[in-house]
Amino acid sequence: MQVLIRIKEISATLLGTKKLVLAILTIVIISQWIFLPVFRETQSQFQIAYSQQSQQLQGTCITYDSIENVIRISCNYSNLTDIDNQLQNPDLLHKESTNGVWLLNAGIAIEKGATLYINSTDTSWLKIAADVGEDTVHAILVLGSLKIDSVKISSWDPVANDYVRFKFDILPSRV
Numbered sequence: 001m002q003v004l005i006r007i008k009e010i011s012a013t014l015l016g017t018k019k020l021v022l023a024i025l026t027i028v029i030i031s032q033w034i035f036l037p038v039f040r041e042t043q044s045q046f047q048i049a050y051s052q053q054s055q056q057l058q059g060t061c062i063t064y065d066s067i068e069n070v071i072r073i074s075c076n077y078s079n080l081t082d083i084d085n086q087l088q089n090p091d092l093l094h095k096e097s098t099n100g101v102w103l104l105n106a107g108i109a110i111e112k113g114a115t116l117y118i119n120s121t122d123t124s125w126l127k128i129a130a131d132v133g134e135d136t137v138h139a140i141l142v143l144g145s146l147k148i149d150s151v152k153i154s155s156w157d158p159v160a161n162d163y164v165r166f167k168f169d170i171l172p173s174r175v
Helices: 002-015 017-058 080-087
Strands: 062-065 070-073 093-095 101-104 107-110 115-119 125-129 140-142 145-149 152-156
Touching: 062 080, 070 080, 080 093, 107 115, 140 145
Parallel strands: 070 107, 101 125, 107 140, 115 145, 125 152
Antiparallel strands: 062 070, 093 101
């Protein structure tokens, strides 16, 4: 106990209480600045490893309904890479580039209790294909959880190789 009191006295006399608090806060801020990116990278790697392991344990929790053109997800955890690995059908989901650009040509139904993550671990942009002439759209139906973080999601016209364009560039007046 005397040693602890002595350390406090020495610290207070050397730095002063305010300087000591400032020094501790500075150390905490610098350590977060250094270690937070490392933690995020580790967390992303853990999510991918967990996803791969859970898919092996759960069996087939990602299926395709060809009648409704819908990918059904019942996994506790899944992402676009899991869907691609399970279905292995580039007509439904195709990774266009190594930088995480995906083209989805089907709907997705996330069942109750399931979670789909669309985040920067494997995705930078999800393009959802639409057949403009046929008025075909692909919805994402969420009965479970959908977690989207740090990605771009847009409609896509594969024929024009561009965003889906509407008749009006500006929305009509709401008056």
